[in-house]
Amino acid sequence: MIGVMRIGLQIPNFTLGVPDDQLFEAVVDQAVAAEESGFESLWVMDHFYQLPALGGPTQPMLEAYTLLGGLAARTSRIRLGTMVTGVTYRNPALLAKIVTTLDVISAGRTILGIGAAWYDVEHEGLGVEFPPVAQRMDRLEEAVQICRAMFRDEVATFEGRYYSIHEARNLPRPVQPDGPPILIGGGGEKRTLRLVALYADYCNIVGDAATIKHKIAVLHEHCAEVGRDPATITVSRLSTLVLTDSPEETEATWEFLRGVEGMDASGVNVGTEDEILAQVDELAAAGVDYCIFNMPTSGADAVRRAGGLLVGR
Numbered sequence: 001m002i003g004v005m006r007i008g009l010q011i012p013n014f015t016l017g018v019p020d021d022q023l024f025e026a027v028v029d030q031a032v033a034a035e036e037s038g039f040e041s042l043w044v045m046d047h048f049y050q051l052p053a054l055g056g057p058t059q060p061m062l063e064a065y066t067l068l069g070g071l072a073a074r075t076s077r078i079r080l081g082t083m084v085t086g087v088t089y090r091n092p093a094l095l096a097k098i099v100t101t102l103d104v105i106s107a108g109r110t111i112l113g114i115g116a117a118w119y120d121v122e123h124e125g126l127g128v129e130f131p132p133v134a135q136r137m138d139r140l141e142e143a144v145q146i147c148r149a150m151f152r153d154e155v156a157t158f159e160g161r162y163y164s165i166h167e168a169r170n171l172p173r174p175v176q177p178d179g180p181p182i183l184i185g186g187g188g189e190k191r192t193l194r195l196v197a198l199y200a201d202y203c204n205i206v207g208d209a210a211t212i213k214h215k216i217a218v219l220h221e222h223c224a225e226v227g228r229d230p231a232t233i234t235v236s237r238l239s240t241l242v243l244t245d246s247p248e249e250t251e252a253t254w255e256f257l258r259g260v261e262g263m264d265a266s267g268v269n270v271g272t273e274d275e276i277l278a279q280v281d282e283l284a285a286a287g288v289d290y291c292i293f294n295m296p297t298s299g300a301d302a303v304r305r306a307g308g309l310l311v312g313r
Contacts, residue, residue, distance in 0.1 A: 004312065005280055005283075005284055005288070005289075005290070005291055005310070006040050006041075006234075006236075006289060006290040006291070007038070007039055007040060007290075007291055007292075007293070007307070007310045007311050008039055008040055008041035008042065008043060008079075008236070008290060008291070008292035008293070009030075009034040009039045009041070009042055009043070009292070009293060009294070009295075009303060009306075010042075010043040010044065010045070010083050010238060010292055010293065010294040011027060011030055011031070011042070011043070011044050011294065012044070012045050012051070012054060012294045012296055013050075013054050013059075013294075013296040013297070014027065014050075014059070014060040014061060014062055015050075015054070015055060015059050015060060016299075020060070023060065023062070024062075024067075024070060027062070027067065027071070028070075028071065028074050029299070029300040030299065030300050030303055031071050031074065031075055031078070032074065032075065032300070033300035033301075033303040033304050033307070034078060034303050034307065035075050035076070035077055035078040036304070036307075037303065037304045037306075037307025037308060037311060038307050038311035038312065039078060039303075039307055039311065040078070040079060040290075041078060041079040041080070041081065041111065041292070042071065042075070042078045042079070042080055042081075043080075043081050043082065043083035043113065043292060044062070044064050044067055044068060044082060044083070045061075045064065045082070045083060046064040046065075046082040046083075046084060046085040046086060046089065046113075047061055047064075047086075047119060047122060048061060048063070048089075048122045048125075048126055049061055049119065049121060049122035049125060051119070053260055054296055057121065057122070057125065064082045064085070065082070065098050065099075065102060068080050068081075068082070068102055068110075069101070069102055069105055072102060072105040072106035072109065073105065075106075077109075078109065079109045079110070079111055080102065080106055080109050080110055080111070081110060081111035081112065081113045081180075081183065082112075082113045082114075083113050083183075083185065083204065083238060083292065084113035084114050084115040084183065084184075084185035084204065085112070085113060085114045085115070086114075086115060086116070086117030086118075086119070087114060087115065087116055087117055087136060087139050087140045087143045088117040088123065088128055088129060088130060088131070088136060088139070089117065089128060091163070092142065092143035092144075092146040092147055092163050093146055093150060093163070093165050093168055095112075095114075095143070095147060096146060096147040096150035096151065096170060097150070097170060099112045099147070099174075099180055100150070100151065100170055100172070100173070100174045100179070100180075102180075103174040103175050103176060103179070103180050104172055104174070104175055106175075107175055108174075108175035108176045110174075110176070110180040111180055111181050111182075111183055111202065112147060112180045112181070112182045112183065113183040113184075113185060113202075113204070114140065114143065114144060114147075114182065114183070114184060114185070115140070115184060115185035115186050115192075116133065116136040116137050116139075116140045116186065116192070117130070117136055135162075137188075137191045137192070137195075138161065138162065139162050139163070140184075140195060141195055141198075141199075142158070142160035142161070142162055142163045143163065144182055144184065144195065144199045144200070145158055145160075145199065146158050146160075146163055146165055147179075147182065148179070148182065148199065149165075149168075150165070150168055150170040150179075151170070151174050151178065151179020151180060152178055152179055154169070155167050155168070155169060156168045156169075156170070181201035181202060182199065182200050182201050182202070183200060183201065183202035183203070183204055183236070184196045184199070184200040184202070184203060184204070185204040185238075186204075186205075187205040187206065187207065187211075187215045189215070189218045193215065193218050193219045193222050194222045194225075194226075196219060196222070196233060197219060197222035197223045197225070197226050197228050197230075197233070198222075198226055198228070200233065201232075201233065201234065202233065202234045202235075202236055202290075203219060203233055203234070203235050203236070204236045204237070204238055204292070205235065205236075205237055206237065206238055206239065206264070206266065206267045207237075207266045207267070208266045209282045209283050209285070209286040209288075210286070211266065212235075212237055212283065212286050212287065212288060213286040213287055216235055216286070216287040219233070219235075234289045234290055235287055235288055235289050235290065236288070236289065236290035236291070236292050237283060237288045237290070237291055237292065238267070238292045238293075238294070239267045239268055239269050239291070239292075239293060239294075240267060240268045240269065240293070240294050240295070240296065241269050241276070241293035241294065241295050241306060242257075242268070242269070242270040242271075242295070243271070243272070243273065243276060243302065243305060243306060243309070244270065244271060244272055245272065246272065247272070250270055250271050250272065250275065253270050254270055257270070269293070273309050276309065276310075277309070277310075280310065291310070293306065293310075
């Protein structure tokens with residue numbers, strides 16, 4: 001084992017087999033299980049439609065920040081964030097206000113996760129503008145600067161091509177002294193990782209150990225170019241976790257997953273407890289500081305099992 005791996009839980013799926021009026025309590029059960037079993041952070045997707053691999057737009061999807069506000073009131077220690085907010089979904093000054101409010105409600109447990117957005121289906125369905133990728137990246141760069149300024153400055157002014165604020169006030173102030181840390185999701189080598197080097201506290205990358213090791217090397221190059229110590233950036237990796245009880249169950253699970261539309265095998269960890277521990281050690285050796293897992297078909301008991309296995313290693 002290399003170091004102590006930090007562990008987070010993402011809840012991506014709200015098809016939980018309960019009526020709508022019991023849905024929030026079912027999510028709370030998972031959140032409390034994560035907190036009690038030692039997970040450091042809890043994340044929800046910021047999407048308005050469910051993703052194709054989890055059933056698509058016909059499945060339920062709760063709005064992220066409303067949900068996190070409720071979870072903040074039902075937990076006391078675990079950190080809270082989105083994995084990740086699409087920059088197209090909200091004006092960045094409004095986003096900064098929302099995240100600051102969550103930081104106040106949670107007594108300083110909020111992380112702002114943000115990215116360039118990609119799910120065109122929900123943009124089209126809800127009438128949200130979906131610019132070309134280059135423009136979304138430009139908007140992302142402006143948005144993180146606005147959020148950072150509103151977190152840190154008593155009065156913030158920013159003039160960009162797409163967004164601007166003028167003597168913006170953000171009261172009450174965030175509980176965290178410099179405001180919530182900012183996580184940028186994505187591994188784009190030219191723009192995304194450079195934005196991480198310039199502005200972010202966390203970088204979330206998906207992929208296998210070899211891919212992540214390469215992406216980290218690219219990130220370090222960007223850090224050298226902009227004069228940033230890469231040790232000040234936490235590298236996280238999001239994946240789906242499926243714990244099995246035998247090699248035969250592992251193989252059957254892989255066979256099923258290979259047939260799921262939209263499933264990327266490089267973003268999945270499947271195996272017995274010993275196999276999962278070995279996979280986590282491999283990720284640590286590649287440079288991952290923080291493993292964030294989701295368990296889409298599992299409930300609170302499976303969350304506790306995963307916490308007992310992984311937390312504190």
